[in-house]
Amino acid sequence: MGSLAGPAIGALVVALAAGSVAVIGIGALATTVSSTAAGAGQLNVDAIPAHARHLAPWVIRAGSVCEAVDPPTVAAQIDLESGWNPAAVAHNPAGRGGDAVGIAQFQTGTWATWGGDYDQDGRNDPGDPEDAIVAMGRLMCDHVAWATRGVDTGLVTGDPLDLAWAAYFCGRNCVILAGGVPASGLAHDYPGQVRSRISRYTLVAAVGSWVFPLPAESYELVSRFRTAERPSHDGVDLAAQTGNPIYAVADGVVLAAGCTSAYCDRPGSPGLGGCGLRVNLNHGNGFATRYCHAVRLNVTAGALVKAGDVLGWVGSTGNSSGPHLHFEVHRNAPPLSSATAVDPLPYLGL
Numbered sequence: 001m002g003s004l005a006g007p008a009i010g011a012l013v014v015a016l017a018a019g020s021v022a023v024i025g026i027g028a029l030a031t032t033v034s035s036t037a038a039g040a041g042q043l044n045v046d047a048i049p050a051h052a053r054h055l056a057p058w059v060i061r062a063g064s065v066c067e068a069v070d071p072p073t074v075a076a077q078i079d080l081e082s083g084w085n086p087a088a089v090a091h092n093p094a095g096r097g098g099d100a101v102g103i104a105q106f107q108t109g110t111w112a113t114w115g116g117d118y119d120q121d122g123r124n125d126p127g128d129p130e131d132a133i134v135a136m137g138r139l140m141c142d143h144v145a146w147a148t149r150g151v152d153t154g155l156v157t158g159d160p161l162d163l164a165w166a167a168y169f170c171g172r173n174c175v176i177l178a179g180g181v182p183a184s185g186l187a188h189d190y191p192g193q194v195r196s197r198i199s200r201y202t203l204v205a206a207v208g209s210w211v212f213p214l215p216a217e218s219y220e221l222v223s224r225f226r227t228a229e230r231p232s233h234d235g236v237d238l239a240a241q242t243g244n245p246i247y248a249v250a251d252g253v254v255l256a257a258g259c260t261s262a263y264c265d266r267p268g269s270p271g272l273g274g275c276g277l278r279v280n281l282n283h284g285n286g287f288a289t290r291y292c293h294a295v296r297l298n299v300t301a302g303a304l305v306k307a308g309d310v311l312g313w314v315g316s317t318g319n320s321s322g323p324h325l326h327f328e329v330h331r332n333a334p335p336l337s338s339a340t341a342v343d344p345l346p347y348l349g350l
């Protein structure tokens with residue numbers, strides 16, 4: 001499984017090979033360490049509606065113009081502006097710039113400054129989604145630079161990205177007059193509405209960016225995912241000594257932490273049901289992980305964890321014949337089920 005997308009995007013990269021920028025964007029994305037912080041996020045391509053998913057490389061390109069506006073941030077703003085509809089039109093009086101059109105809702109005057117035939121298809125038009133997405137990235141980055149200067153000089157106060165979004169919505173004069181993000185109305189709501197959409201478009205757990213769940217060289221892979229002998233084994237078993245720390249592979253929220261067997265105060269056995277002391281983590285964007293058989297847990301349900309945090313310590317509680325970590329990866333979760341389990345090895349680099 002690739003870190004970015006399925007076959008549709010792969011085909012698109014080939015189709016766009018002549019337009020080198022998009023391909024560079026993909027390459028850079030694949031090696032970026034994932035993060036939920038603005039400026040560093042990887043695009044969760046699957047979150048884009050299917051009819052618009054072919055635009056992902058253009059979102060990545062638009063999200064590579066400056067650090068503050070990353071691809072998930074661009075995607076979130078497109079979602080808010082048009083719901084990914086290249087034919088969207090919002091009627092405005094001519095005195096207020098006229099109709100806002102296209103996937104990024106550009107008005108004629110703004111397009112004259114920031115628009116362009118970025119996809120080189122002979123059409124320079126805010127109704128051309130590829131062009132409009134790149135124009136949005138360029139304009140937003142200019143707004144952020146403007147807002148950063150404005151904050152430094154005392155012209156406006158606030159977070160530069162929030163100020164940039166407000167400027168995108170109502171213009172820089174509107175932000176200057178308000179001294180920042182307007183205190184009420186649609187322009188007030190706009191930055192929060194974009195922010196609330198960013199996590200959906202952020203790929204939290206990408207291949208190659210996870211912390212390994214056990215210390216290096218402290219474990220041995222002793223059982224794989226759904227082998228012929230154990231077709232219902234929905235994870236991998238990593239033998240390790242009792243007391244070895246178990247790490248969260250990525251940032252997340254503890255969905256569940258507790259004993260899932262008849263007892264967990266002593267080692268279990270192969271005849272005992274359940275996976276002993278167990279932690280389930282939700283990493284967002286459909287990724288969840290499960291850690292079983294701990295001797296003791298270090299987290300409780302609802303806790304926020306960072307990649308590398310100690311979730312508990314290796315043990316042999318539950319259905320277990322010796323100390324090991326049973327580790328599962330789930331997609332399209334929660335809830336976690338046999339149907340959502342996928343082979344963890346690619347995610348672990350094993």
Ligand SMILES: [Zn+2]
Binds near residue numbers: 237
């Ligand atoms: Zn197992």
